[in-house]
Structures are given as structure tokens and as C-alpha cells.
Amino acid sequence: MPWIRIIGRHLPMQCEKHFSLPFLLHLVYLEPNANQTERGIIMAKYTLMKTEGRAKRAQFETVHGTIQTPVFMNVGTIGAIKGAVSTQDLYDIGTQVELSNTYHLHVRPGDKVVKQLGGLHKFMNWERPILTDSGGFQVFSLAKLRKIKEEGVHFQSHIDGHKIFMGPEESMQIQSNLGSTIAMAFDECPSSVADRDYVQKSVERTTRWLARCKTEMARLNSLPDTINKEQLLFGINQGAVYEDIRIEHAREIAKMDLDGYAVGGLAVGETHEEMYRILDAVVPYLPQDKPTYLMGVGTPANILEGVERGIDFFDCVYPSRNGRHGHVYTNHGKMNMFNAKYELDTRPIEEGCGCPACRHYSRAYIRHLLKAKEMLGMRLCVLHNLYFYNHMMEEIRDALDEGRFADYKKMRLEGFAAGEQK
Amino acid sequence: MPWIRIIGRHLPMQCEKHFSLPFLLHLVYLEPNANQTERGIIMAKYTLMKTEGRAKRAQFETVHGTIQTPVFMNVGTIGAIKGAVSTQDLYDIGTQVELSNTYHLHVRPGDKVVKQLGGLHKFMNWERPILTDSGGFQVFSLAKLRKIKEEGVHFQSHIDGHKIFMGPEESMQIQSNLGSTIAMAFDECPSSVADRDYVQKSVERTTRWLARCKTEMARLNSLPDTINKEQLLFGINQGAVYEDIRIEHAREIAKMDLDGYAVGGLAVGETHEEMYRILDAVVPYLPQDKPTYLMGVGTPANILEGVERGIDFFDCVYPSRNGRHGHVYTNHGKMNMFNAKYELDTRPIEEGCGCPACRHYSRAYIRHLLKAKEMLGMRLCVLHNLYFYNHMMEEIRDALDEGRFADYKKMRLEGFAAGEQK
Incomplete structure (x- = not known):
């Protein structure tokens, strides 16, 4: 019975913290078909446990253990937390989710190397959930001479200038090789001062890219040698500081029934007040029965404001930097x-x-x-x-x-x- | 009863590893006056437990716990082990003795700062023994524009060039401020290619300096505000590669009844064979009932050869560097x-x-x-x-x-x- 296998695999480490015995029995005996894919394997399950205003208290079950939200993800860009901090240290300081950067790992040591080593979890020796970004943000913030086309982005590595192409399919393939718990969709993150017309066109392309990400992930998750066949996909809402574009985009991506939804393109130079205004506007249009992730945020105060506005997931390099x-x-x-x-x-x-x-x-x-x-x-x-x-x-x-x-x-x-x- | 106080102070941490109950009772009841100074406080006690050829297996009791020898001291130059390793890590990896550098700590943060903070043990949060070198070696290897006189050495800081004077008294005062378990005598470490005449004169001055170190330490240990009133003093044998000078010097310093004896001025450029030849010649002339310390040595093979020649204490930056x-x-x-x-x-x-x-x-x-x-x-x-x-x-x-x-x-x-x- 695949359920017992999956739960059993994670039981020794996760059971005390994340599963109660009644909950396990409930899973195994009472709802044998809930959250099972056609391959008979447990999928993500988001359970909203409590709300206070728009703030959400939830838990999100994944193949690598349950995440209690709201949660702050600890950033380990290239598979290590900067400052001589190891994954053993992360266990000690109560980290639930580690976040790694797709673009950095693609460049070094290479996602194919990581795949050969059994995936990022084995490579880092970290058994809890890992979220990988899509590489999109780094392509737009770090790369030299980038050229955006419908199929994806041609750019030069920020390290040695060598030419790289990354589109939705490539990003999904890299993240599949890494075997992270949650993969992020490949999107464009336009400048916060980009004009309305540019943002509108960019967001429409990001929506088309998202559909391709979903198709490609489904294909990758069905391959026999894929490390994490239960890899999850979060879509990313864009639209800079234009509330109506944000809301329209949120409505579009909500239809795609993804595993979670992120708000991207914030904390990139706009004021905190602008960020809160956009969150106030757009979060209500994202599915309430899925986790909501505010990317790259932020200070302790930003997080408190984000939680109040319904955010489940946060990440930021501030504490380590x-x-x-x-x-x-x-x-x-x-x-x-x-x-x-x-x-x-x-x-x-x-x-x-x-x-x-x-x-x-x-x-x-x-x-x-x-x-x-x-x-x-x-x-x-x-x-x-x-x-x-x-x-x-x-x-x-x-x-x-x-x-x-x-x-x-x-x-x-x-x-x-x-x-x-x- | 001061003995019980002293032992009691270290019992919670040290007892399991270093003291057996019969041994404690033996100390307290059977030999109530052994190793007590006039202040009624336990002094160092070196117990030779086993020999094999010239190799010694011993234990050395100090006010900060018992050291099982042969021992390798882990080097934490300025009160930290380079490579993001903490004293908590040192406990985890079985370190018995930490070694810090007097000259470096004098320059930064300043030995008076360390004294105000309660000494190096409190500063680093390390309860086991600490050995501090005398600063002599750094004065001769790092300092700019040094001038050696009978009273000591005038030199310029290797960091900012400011003028410093250090002689036997100053070195003892700094080490007393640090409150280390074992202080090293202030000596000159002549170049391994220095000529015989220079070495002879240098060694004679080092002997005179040693007598001044002993006097000054006795004075410092008797002061009311001294952090570690049981601070120990090890003398240092010098003589470069001249066996007869080494032996004569060993005989001289052996008379001074110090707490331990080091072989200095080796591992400074001579071949391993020369080092072993000097050890073969001189170690038999150092007191067998005191710990013997081979300074700055070395590779795992060097250590095995040193143990065979009767060495108890080693230190080296190799493993961390x-x-x-x-x-x-x-x-x-x-x-x-x-x-x-x-x-x-x-x-x-x-x-x-x-x-x-x-x-x-x-x-x-x-x-x-x-x-x-x-x-x-x-x-x-x-x-x-x-x-x-x-x-x-x-x-x-x-x-x-x-x-x-x-x-x-x-x-x-x-x-x-x-x-x-x-």
C-alpha cells in the first residue's frame, strides 16, 4: 500500500513533530483515496486550521514532511546556508523549510551532478522540505546581456559569461533534477518602475509560461527516473504595482489549480506601504485553500504585516546576510x-x-x-x-x-x- | 577544606572522564597534604602511569581538570579556532586542551579586556585547560624592527606598527591577565641556521629570563585579584641543533623545578631527522616526572615519533590551516x-x-x-x-x-x- 510506504519513509524523523498517531490512522484507514494521484502516492494537502482576520494558520503536508505555516524559509543559495551553517544546524534552530536557488545550483555544481548524487535532499543531507526558486529572478537580476523571447531567456552566466538558455521547460527540468519538494514556476519579474504597457505584456507571457511549466512538470513527474515524483508547483503572481493587472493575473493563475501561489515582484525597490497595498489588493484573489508565498520578504515587521494579510510562506536573505x-x-x-x-x-x-x-x-x-x-x-x-x-x-x-x-x-x-x- | 572545594568545583564536568571515585578518595583522605601550596590549594600533579621504551603515558591534574597525555592541543590563536569552530565544537570533538597566543590576545582584544571579562576561560566559555604561549615566538617571527636587550624585546606590532616592549615580566603579566592554566616562559627562539656562538649567548639569556619568569609568576599568583592563582609555568629548552648546548640548557632549567618543560626552537625549518636527533639527545635530560611539550609539532607522523621519544604535549596549526x-x-x-x-x-x-x-x-x-x-x-x-x-x-x-x-x-x-x- 503506497501510503504506508510513503508515510513510513518519513515516520522516524517526522512523526513526533508533525504527525499524531490518530492523524496517521485517519490518513491510512479513513480516507484511503484522499490526496492520492493516479500513481497512488500522497499529494500535498493544505489544511487551514485557524484564521484571524485575513491571517491564516495552516499546515501543508508534503512528501518530505508537514510544514506548519506561517513559516519562514531559511535560504541556502547554493545548497549551503552562508556563514558556515549546516543542515544539522538548521535542525537545531528549528528550520522547517530550506530554500535553494535553481540558477546558482545549475551553474555550480550543476543540477545533473546533484541528480546523480540522488537529489538536493541527499546532497545536503536535509530530510525536511526544500523549495527551489525557478531561476527567473536571478536571470533578471544577475545575468548579463539577457534577451527575453517567447520561448524563454537567452543570457550570459554572471560568473564566466557563458551563454545559457532558460525557459519554462528548462527551469522545470533543472528543479526536477534537484528533486526539491516545491518547484517555483518560471516567470519574468519586471522592474518595479516598468511602465504599465510593458508589465501587462510581461504578465501575459508569464501566464503562458506557467501553463508550459505545469505541462512540463507533469511530464517530468511521470518519468521513471525522476527523483521526486511528487514535486509540487507554485505559480507566481506578477503585475508590479498595478493592482488591476495583479488581480486579473491572480484570477488567471488561480484557475490552473496549482499546489500553491506566490506573490512575486515585491520587495524589489517599492516602499513597504506600496507592498502592503498590493498585498491587500491581490491576496484575496488567490486561492484560500492553497498556501500563499510572499517572495523575498523581509524584515520581522514585514513578516508580521504579511501574516496579517494572509501570507503562509516567507523567505529572505536578511537574517543570514x-x-x-x-x-x-x-x-x-x-x-x-x-x-x-x-x-x-x-x-x-x-x-x-x-x-x-x-x-x-x-x-x-x-x-x-x-x-x-x-x-x-x-x-x-x-x-x-x-x-x-x-x-x-x-x-x-x-x-x-x-x-x-x-x-x-x-x-x-x-x-x-x-x-x-x- | 580547600581541596574538596577545588575538586568539587570541577567535579560536575570532569569527574566522569578524569577522576574515579577511589582516586578522589585517595586524594582527599589518604594524602591530605600532597600537592598543596601554602595557600592550601591543589597544585599540578603529574602521574606517570605507563612507559614503553621512552614513550610516556601520564595524566596531569590542573585546576581546570585533568589532562590525559600524550595530548594534542587544539590551537585557537586569538581565542577562537579558525574555521568557524567554537569551544562547544571542541567539546564535541574530544579536545582536552585549547592553546591561545599571548601576543595576539595582547594586541586584540587586549589582555586587560580579557581580565575584566573574567579571563580567557570565561571569555571563550571553555572550562578545560588552556595553555598560552609566551608571545616570544610571535615577537621573533611576526614583529617588525625588533631589538633584543637583556631586559626584553622592543618591537613593532605586526598589525599597525605601534611600539611594544615585552620581557619576561610583561609576558607573565599578560598571561596572568588571561588566566590560562599553563603559561609558557618568555624565551628567544633563535633561527635554526643561527651560528653556535649566537645560540650559546641566546640560550644563556633565555635561562636568565626563565628565572625572572618564575619570580614574576610567583608574585602574580600571590596577588589578591589574580584570576588563576594556580597558574602553572613551563620552561622552554632551546639550543637550535647543537646537542651539547641543548643538554646543558636542559640540565640548567631542570634545576628550577618548574611545572613542565617544553622543547622549543624545533619544527622551524630543520629536517625531521634533525628534529628527531635533537629529541633523542635532549629529552632524557628533562625531568621525567614532569610533562614534556614539543612546541609547534606537527604532522601525524611527527607526533608518533615524538611520543616514542617521550613527549606528552603537542600543538600545531596544521590540522586547522x-x-x-x-x-x-x-x-x-x-x-x-x-x-x-x-x-x-x-x-x-x-x-x-x-x-x-x-x-x-x-x-x-x-x-x-x-x-x-x-x-x-x-x-x-x-x-x-x-x-x-x-x-x-x-x-x-x-x-x-x-x-x-x-x-x-x-x-x-x-x-x-x-x-x-x-
Whole structure:
């Protein structure tokens, strides 16, 4: 019975955290055909557990375990979290989903190499869900001399300038080789200052590309040697800051019955207020019975605002990038660990924090490491920041569970605004 | 009763590994006055447990716990092990003693800062023994424009060129501020190609400096605000490659009844054969009832040869430096993890190795990290190498305990010579 095989495969690690025994029995005995594809294998199942206003508290079951949302995905661009953080560390700091970049992995070590090694999960030794972006964003932000055509994009590698072609089919093929849990559709992310006419045409092409992504993924998932035959596909809403284009696009892609829907093309230069305005406008038009992902966002405050507007998934390089520069998050806003006032400060970054840095090391020691350019300083700050984000998401979920998210959000924002603790 | 206090202080962490209950009772009840100073505090106690030829298997009790020898000390120059390795990691990989550099810590963050923070143990959050070098070696190898006088050395910082004076008293004061378990005497380390006349005069001055170190440490240890009033002093034998100067110097310093004796000025450019010849000549003239430390040595083979010649303590930057360059130690010699042949190799660096890298990650993944310049690659290789050294020392101790060190050494050297495993 394929269900038992699938559940059994993940049971040793995932059962305690994600499955209760009654839930498992429910799956196996009571709904034997629910969420089964024609291949008899469990598909993703999104269960909305609670709402507060537009905020959603849900869980999303995947072949690599269940994701409790709202969730922050920890970014490991080329299959490693920058700052000497490993997947073992990710388990320790409560990471649910790891995010990797398709374009970077295609360039190095190569998605075919990763496939030969059994896929990204085996390569990184990470058993929980992985989301891969489509490469589209990197093609538009990093590549040299790109040329967009109906079939896809011709561009030059940002590393050595060699010519690459990527279209919807290629992006799906690469992500299939990586074997991620969730693949993102290949889209164009137009500039936030692009004119209305350009955005309109771009979004229409993105819709056509999405249909091709869906067809190609279905084909890839049915091949005998595909690593993850249950790979999921999220579509991406675009439309820059034009609410009507956004809404029309949301309506179009919602018809395609995808596994989840992302809001792309935000956090690319527009103000926070513009971002919130677009979310207010478009999220209600995305399917409520599917996960909603706000791409590349953001600060702790952005996340709280995003949750309030119905977002389930977030990702951002801020916590790791800031950590590498000695900027750490606390309940009272960010701290610059290079600051001279920490020279003799024996307290942890944040009193009471359960991260590996705060449990063992002082501000004075971390400042010394950073000033002496010892890698350990970066590692400790990145671990702290990722833990801070993961822990905040846990608190957000608890608050939603208990119907007090509005209060929690207010308390959090006031804390951040209070500024660095003395 | 001060003894019980002292033992009690370290009991929770050290007792299981280092003390047996009968041994503790023996200390407390049967020899109540042994190893007590006039301040009623336990002093270092070196117990020779077994010999095999000239090889020694011993334990060395200190105020920060007992060291089982032969031991390899893991180098954390400025209070951190390079390669994003923390003291928590050191516990995990079986490190007994951490070694830090006096000169580097004097320059940054400053030994007075470290003292205000409660000493190096608190600063790094490391409860086991720490050995600090005297700064002498760095003064002679790193400093600009140095001028050696009877009172000490005037030189310029290798970082910003500012003028520093360091003599025996200054070195002892800095090490006292750091509060290390074992302080090293301030000596001159003459070039291995220095002429006989220079070496003779230098060694005589080093002897005079040693007497001043001893006096100054006694004074510092008796001050009320000294962090570690039980700080130990090891003297350093010098004499370059002149056996008679070495032996004469060993005889002189042996009279001073120090806590341990080091062989310095080796592994500075002479051949391995010369180093072994000097060890053969001089170690028999150092006290057998005190620990013997071969400074800055070396390769796994050097260590095996050193143990055979009666060495207890070793330290070297090789495992961490090589690790940062992707060179890892195995039972079959070193491997260069950048090598293309590891691209698709799903095996760990070494099959059966219990280090954090080998337990979780493949050669293919580590190679990818190194090539992509991800810090995690360095961290994993450094962890592997330090574990390799610590684990080899454990095997050496087991072999000595069981009277089979000669066989173990032969087996090990043959393994290294066999070359990289396929």
C-alpha cells in the first residue's frame, strides 16, 4: 500500500513533530483515496486550521514532511546556508523549510551532478522540505546581456559569461533534477518602475509560461527516473504595482489549480506601504485553500504585516546576510555587534534567547570575533538571526492558534520600535 | 577544606572522564597534604602511569581538570579556532586542551579586556585547560624592527606598527591577565641556521629570563585579584641543533623545578631527522616526572615519533590551516578535497570516522562547498582534521595503556605511506 510506504519513509524523523498517531490512522484507514494521484502516492494537502482576520494558520503536508505555516524559509543559495551553517544546524534552530536557488545550483555544481548524487535532499543531507526558486529572478537580476523571447531567456552566466538558455521547460527540468519538494514556476519579474504597457505584456507571457511549466512538470513527474515524483508547483503572481493587472493575473493563475501561489515582484525597490497595498489588493484573489508565498520578504515587521494579510510562506536573505555583517535581530530591534559599547558586555546578544550563540557566548566575545575577522563571529550571528526568525514564526503560529495574533503583532512592533536594549 | 572545594568545583564536568571515585578518595583522605601550596590549594600533579621504551603515558591534574597525555592541543590563536569552530565544537570533538597566543590576545582584544571579562576561560566559555604561549615566538617571527636587550624585546606590532616592549615580566603579566592554566616562559627562539656562538649567548639569556619568569609568576599568583592563582609555568629548552648546548640548557632549567618543560626552537625549518636527533639527545635530560611539550609539532607522523621519544604535549596549526585549504587527514594520508575525482563521491571523507563532517556529509558535498567558497566547507574540514588528531591521540594513549604502542605506530605509519584511499 503506497501510503504506508510513503508515510513510513518519513515516520522516524517526522512523526513526533508533525504527525499524531490518530492523524496517521485517519490518513491510512479513513480516507484511503484522499490526496492520492493516479500513481497512488500522497499529494500535498493544505489544511487551514485557524484564521484571524485575513491571517491564516495552516499546515501543508508534503512528501518530505508537514510544514506548519506561517513559516519562514531559511535560504541556502547554493545548497549551503552562508556563514558556515549546516543542515544539522538548521535542525537545531528549528528550520522547517530550506530554500535553494535553481540558477546558482545549475551553474555550480550543476543540477545533473546533484541528480546523480540522488537529489538536493541527499546532497545536503536535509530530510525536511526544500523549495527551489525557478531561476527567473536571478536571470533578471544577475545575468548579463539577457534577451527575453517567447520561448524563454537567452543570457550570459554572471560568473564566466557563458551563454545559457532558460525557459519554462528548462527551469522545470533543472528543479526536477534537484528533486526539491516545491518547484517555483518560471516567470519574468519586471522592474518595479516598468511602465504599465510593458508589465501587462510581461504578465501575459508569464501566464503562458506557467501553463508550459505545469505541462512540463507533469511530464517530468511521470518519468521513471525522476527523483521526486511528487514535486509540487507554485505559480507566481506578477503585475508590479498595478493592482488591476495583479488581480486579473491572480484570477488567471488561480484557475490552473496549482499546489500553491506566490506573490512575486515585491520587495524589489517599492516602499513597504506600496507592498502592503498590493498585498491587500491581490491576496484575496488567490486561492484560500492553497498556501500563499510572499517572495523575498523581509524584515520581522514585514513578516508580521504579511501574516496579517494572509501570507503562509516567507523567505529572505536578511537574517543570514545581516548576521555575516554583525547585525543581529532582537526583540528591541537590530544591534550592530561591532559597536564599542559591547567590548566588556558579558550578556548574550539577547537575554533568554535559546539560540546556540546566546546559550554559550557573550556580546564581548562575539564582538571580538567579528573585529578579528574570525569566521566563528559570522557563524554565531547567522545562527542567532535564523533562530530569531524561526522562533518568531513559532510565536506567530502560537498566537494565531490562540486567537491573539493582533495583540502579538502590536507587542512585537512596539518592541522593535523601542530600539536597542541597554 | 580547600581541596574538596577545588575538586568539587570541577567535579560536575570532569569527574566522569578524569577522576574515579577511589582516586578522589585517595586524594582527599589518604594524602591530605600532597600537592598543596601554602595557600592550601591543589597544585599540578603529574602521574606517570605507563612507559614503553621512552614513550610516556601520564595524566596531569590542573585546576581546570585533568589532562590525559600524550595530548594534542587544539590551537585557537586569538581565542577562537579558525574555521568557524567554537569551544562547544571542541567539546564535541574530544579536545582536552585549547592553546591561545599571548601576543595576539595582547594586541586584540587586549589582555586587560580579557581580565575584566573574567579571563580567557570565561571569555571563550571553555572550562578545560588552556595553555598560552609566551608571545616570544610571535615577537621573533611576526614583529617588525625588533631589538633584543637583556631586559626584553622592543618591537613593532605586526598589525599597525605601534611600539611594544615585552620581557619576561610583561609576558607573565599578560598571561596572568588571561588566566590560562599553563603559561609558557618568555624565551628567544633563535633561527635554526643561527651560528653556535649566537645560540650559546641566546640560550644563556633565555635561562636568565626563565628565572625572572618564575619570580614574576610567583608574585602574580600571590596577588589578591589574580584570576588563576594556580597558574602553572613551563620552561622552554632551546639550543637550535647543537646537542651539547641543548643538554646543558636542559640540565640548567631542570634545576628550577618548574611545572613542565617544553622543547622549543624545533619544527622551524630543520629536517625531521634533525628534529628527531635533537629529541633523542635532549629529552632524557628533562625531568621525567614532569610533562614534556614539543612546541609547534606537527604532522601525524611527527607526533608518533615524538611520543616514542617521550613527549606528552603537542600543538600545531596544521590540522586547522590544512582544513581551511581543503586538505584533510585520513588513515591513508592526506586528501585534497578540491580534487575532481570527488565530484560524485557520496562517501564521507573517511569511512567510519565519527567527526561531525563524516557523520553527516559526503566528499561530493564538501568539495562543492569548497569550490563555491562557502565557509561551511572550511568548517567541516577543520572539524574533521581536529577530530582526526584528537582521536589519534586517544588511540595512542590506548596503545600505550595496553603496551602495544610500537605496533600501533608501525601500523599508522604504514597506513599514511599507503597513500590516499581509492
